Amino acid sequence: MWTTSSLTNALTPTVVALGNFDGIHQGHQQVILPVLNDDPQIRSTVVSFSPHPKEFFTGQPRKLLTPRSEKAFQLSAIGVEQLVLLPFNRELAALTPQQFVEEILVNHLQARRVSVGQDFRFGCKRSGTATDLQAIAAKSEIAVTIVPLLTFQGERISSSAIREALQEGNLQGANRMLGRSYSLVGEVVQGQQVGRTIGFPTANLQLPPEKFIPKQGVYGVRVSGVGIDRKLGVMNIGNRPTVNGTKQTIEVHLLNWSGDLYGQMLTVELEQFIRPEQKFASLDDLKAQIKADCETARTMWLPVS
Known part of the structure; x- marks a missing residue:
């Protein structure tokens, strides 16, 4: 699988799953599934961020369920062809939702289709929602799939919930949410x-x-x-x-x-x-x-x- 932190080195055109995807848990996999494709001319791509935005804003190191090499391995195992790790810095954090779509998805990645989770937020101060992304991307004829949240025992599957289960020794619950x-x-x-x-x-x-x-x-x-x-x-x-x-x-x-x-x-x-x-x-x-x-x-x- 091709992994890059530089948009200029990304293989294009793409179909893109957007998110942090720490853990590649079952909820993440549902978001990624729509961009797996059989067209050899279009790269199934996961776009994530490094460092994690929470680490950038708090200045505190964040422990990861899947460090970079593990994330790449897990994504490759489910059929993703490319991982683009956007350097999360002040310039990226300052982009408006419109600028993010135009500069990242349209100009650099030549995205044909995008998939995000229902709770996805993007752009300056997390001002853009999944439905905002859908509306903005439609102007460039990019279809956006919004994937509903996945639950386990009545609670949303999330990286935070998996960390909590692991901290408590609830390995069965953590593994069920991860799907492995x-x-x-x-x-x-x-x-x-x-x-x-x-x-x-x-x-x-x-x-x-x-x-x-x-x-x-x-x-x-x-x-x-x-x-x-x-x-x-x-x-x-x-x-x-x-x-x-x-x-x-x-x-x-x-x-x-x-x-x-x-x-x-x-x-x-x-x-x-x-x-x-x-x-x-x-x-x-x-x-x-x-x-x-x-x-x-x-x-x-x-x-x-």
Whole structure:
């Protein structure tokens, strides 16, 4: 998939889905679906923003469900051909709704069709609505599809709702809203190697700093990487209080597997929240609990897809 932050490098003409799309959850997918097409001459394109507008206006770093590389991967998996990440700056924020349509959609992207969610807002001070976009774009003969909001258990599916579920350890709810398992993608780096001294070697994951980390605790997971295809494992997110840890780590133990993973990129799909992190009286107690966690992971229902 072609990814660019420069409008001059965008492949045109396009059909465009507009939005922030952090998470590429089921609601986002409904917005993207109308721009997937079989015409090789027209690029199915997602137009998003970097940094997130809320980060730009507040000046506070924003943790993302899908950092740039993950967003590109998820979009490619559903058939999007191009990701255009508009640099969100003062110039872009100052554009009126009319200017946004004319400069971005018409002049640069040569958009033929646009899809947005019902709650989409754009232009200076978020003054433009989805229906405004529809009216303005019609003057340039660009059709705009407005997609109704998608709900889960009576509540709107949103990136914020997914973050809240992940913070609470409600992995089932988060994954239902996402339409897939929440995943962590990172490089295996050197750790303190405490796990191997008690018989449970772990891969210590280093994630992008902007990645949203769910509730601390132990998870049943599926792990993929070079030579590893969704292998069952147990992951701990936490400070490792039993060994006087002071820094949060993310460590994965693969069941019935051994090998050298240093330097590899792993994708860890979170399938089940097993328990919160806790401090044990001794390493023997910790070892017994990890053994029990592994048995829980082996016996619980973990979907293959």
